[in-house]
Amino acid sequence: MNVATDTARRATAAAPRLARGGAPRPPVRIIHLGIGHFFRAHQAWYTAHAADGADWGIAAFTGRSTALADALEDQDGLFTLVERDADGDRLEVVSSIAEARPGSDVVRLAELAADPRVAVITLTVTESGYRLRPDGTPDPDDAPLAADVVELRSDAVPRSPQTAVGRLLLALDARRLAGAGPIAVVSCDNIPGNGTFLRAGALAIAEQVDPALAEWMRDAVSFVSTSVDRITPHVAVDPAELEAAGWSDAAPVVTEPFADWVLEGGFPAGRPQWEAGGARFVDDIEPWEHRKLWLLNGAHSLLAFAGLVRGIETVAEATADPACRIAVEAFWAEAVDVLPAGVEHVRYRERLLERFENPRIEHRLAQIAAEATVKVQFRFAAVAERTLAAGRMPEESARAIAAWIDWVLAHGGRPEAPDARGEEVARAAASADPTAALVALVSAPLAASPAFLDLVRAARTEPSDSETAHAAPLA
Structure with missing residues (x-):
């Protein structure tokens, strides 16, 4: 739902917290690794604007902190997007997050990845957050990655990798073992050829963990490259602005009105109709x-x-x-x-x-x-x-x-x-x-x-x- 700021509305000291009011959350069909401001202003927003967005809920996992996941869960996954330009603000409640989980909840991550209804895994990771060398290959001197290889090889229950790529491989292995079918992995970062980059690193690490996993990934996992564009700084929102609109929000996001998303690659298990929000699908993203x-x-x-x-x-x-x-x-x-x-x-x-x-x-x-x-x-x-x-x-x-x-x-x-x-x-x-x-x-x-x-x-x-x-x- 879109709500324009109305300065004539009266702010209330006890504005209600965002909630779905008994309406069901959308079914989870997308997993996202890395809840943050940009993900919520970009992929979550595009999914909410997809023509079939009501059928594509996102289970979003944090990197380390649990605070944001807790805040979003307390308000049914809803959050306010504040589009801020020189003339004023436009407020929109984004409803595409069906679950918000701490990154450490690897049991839920594996459970969702093993569900054949889940068709897409997206990631927002900083350039260095992949912990890969510039050509996409693993850095043998990277201690957290090396520790994840040992963890993923182990018989521990549950296995608990700590890096983004390690958690991605945990999810893909759970899907492989469940026979849940192919899936698309979508990188949303500022690395050139990010899908190719991540594929190289993920396959190389998978070979170290289990060659059978790597072989399955070559056949069943599509790595999609993207160009993502929306300036989303970490700035605060005045609570009075949201109260004036009629609600309170513990996790609002400020962004600019401009948004752009270009994608290259296949989606073997389907995807939302992101085109309705303005996304473009091309044969050559370079x-x-x-x-x-x-x-x-x-x-x-x-x-x-x-x-x-x-x-x-x-x-x-x-x-x-x-x-x-x-x-x-x-x-x-x-x-x-x-x-x-x-x-x-x-x-x-x-x-x-x-x-x-x-x-x-x-x-x-x-x-x-x-x-x-x-x-x-x-x-x-x-x-x-x-x-x-x-x-x-x-x-x-x-x-x-x-x-x-x-x-x-x-x-x-x-x-x-x-x-x-x-x-x-x-x-x-x-x-x-x-x-x-x-x-x-x-x-x-x-x-x-x-x-x-x-x-x-x-x-x-x-x-x-x-x-x-x-x-x-x-x-």
Whole structure:
């Protein structure tokens, strides 16, 4: 149901908590791993807007905390989505979550996965949250993944993997053993070719756990790649706003009005009619994911690195800063030159600026700066590599990488933002030539190019004397 904010309504101190009022919850046909703001503003919203959404309930599992699952269960899985633009808010109650469970409830996860009515497993995982190497293969030095392999091999009842991929494999193995039929796994993250990436990692780990599981997965599991796009910062909602609309909510979500979802891959057991909410199904997702990763996510990261060192805190403030905005538009001009032919980007960039300028979203740069190393790899280095391959010098992506390096070194090599590769970053920052060492973390080909390294050094705010000594002499 959609409810427009009516400021003329009288707020009540005892507004009722969201509830279905005796109406049944939708039947569970989707499992989701990773309850969070983005999942609820995106996949849960698209499912609620599907033409047959009433037939596709979602059982959503948290990563670690139980608090959000408890809050959602207390209000029958319902939550308020606040679409916030410069002119005001639009409130909508989203009803697609049929169950909210803590991630540790692996018994319920396996039980649902073994139900043939369940047709889709979706995931929202950060780039580093998969705990896989850049090519999608498992990292043999990753202790939690190694522990999950031991756990999944064991005869323990129940087996209790802790990582996202480990829990996914637990669910798939339960489905295999139950003979429940094929299923689609849908990655909803910012990794290029995310379905292919996850398939490679999941199969490699499954081979270590049980080759029979891996063989079944090759035949019965479709890994769907997606491009997901909806700016959803972690910001609070004024309880009075919901009370004015007639209810209270312990788990509201704020997002922007814009939403986009592009998917590539098969759904052997069926899927919701997400097209009714605007989702698009394509034969080749690469052009769409590159447009989104480089133009939206790339701009976000560049605004974060360039803005934070200037004392700027939000995307809207950074977009209004002339130096930050010029840097973004210059990077975009270089990025669109390596987009596949025919991909519309002029109107997309215009709309991005409108979205970034929305002052009421309060998208904080410190949040965007998390997991910076892998983001730089996919958002800046990818553009630079393609520009070099096309026979041009990637001056603007070099400037973007330089902004990241300046931000890293401004914090002594240890920015406060979480980063799974933080120790590697710190060691590179402490080396004799931090520019070359940090570039090597995100791209071996770029680090092997003296001309590119010189571009980065030239763009650095204050390269050290030792770095200057490494630069090639001027002709």
